[in-house]
Amino acid sequence: TERTLVLVKPDGVERQLTGAILARIEAKGYRIVDLKQVDATRELLEQHYEEHVGKPFYEPLVEFMLSGPSVAVVLEGNRVIEGFRSLAGTTDPTTAAPGTIRGDFGRDWGEKVQKNLVHGSDSVASAEREIGIWFA
Template sequence: MTSVACTLVLIKPDAVRRRLTGEILRRIEAKGYELIALRRQTTTPQVLAEHYAEHVDKPFYPSIVEYMTSGPLVAVVVSGHRVVEGVRSLMGATDPTAAAPGTIRGDLGRDWGTDAIENLVHGSDGEASAAREIAIWFPEID
């Protein structure tokens, strides 16, 4: 029997601005994962403080808030077997310049020279963080 897990994907403001939402979702679905919930929204500093709680006191945190509130983003709950690992593999390395070709960041991202790394997408880094993050962005999901 296989277990099915969920993860959170955030399609960040730079990707929405560049009209890459459909391409990113296409890649996730083409891999065989299911989109369980999807919402386009402009987020708030309060939601980001909860989401990035471990980074709030770090010097780069204000640039993250500025970047993530610079426009709408798309929050998505994605489901499938080994989905956390699979989505992170699809995304590629955090640094879009170093991300491998064939990944979302490797094919579509680049370094724009800003204080925050504008790298198109966020994906939960483990099942525990996925559950925590999904509760923040989709509190209506049990």
């Protein structure tokens, strides 16, 4: 079995989509093993997004993630890392496939940051690292 870190980002919490997103995860069959609402700090986000430091979207992304609480979730299940990323859809919500979280609930709001509702770890190593950051 495998674990992944999922975040319902501030846009998802603000729009009261946490329940709808968690319902899809549970309906798919993954188990929620830990969950909490978090007011992320800049320090936490600098660790979480260290791979993106220096990219043009980095600062807007961090500012967005500081704009309100996120819901941090640990999921467990066979191949849950790729399974959740499949549920989430591709990064850009405008073109993410309908049927996915980003495709069904997201769009371009005309802002610098891509508000795309959720985060999911992209590898076993990232998942271990990110779970350690959000559930220290």
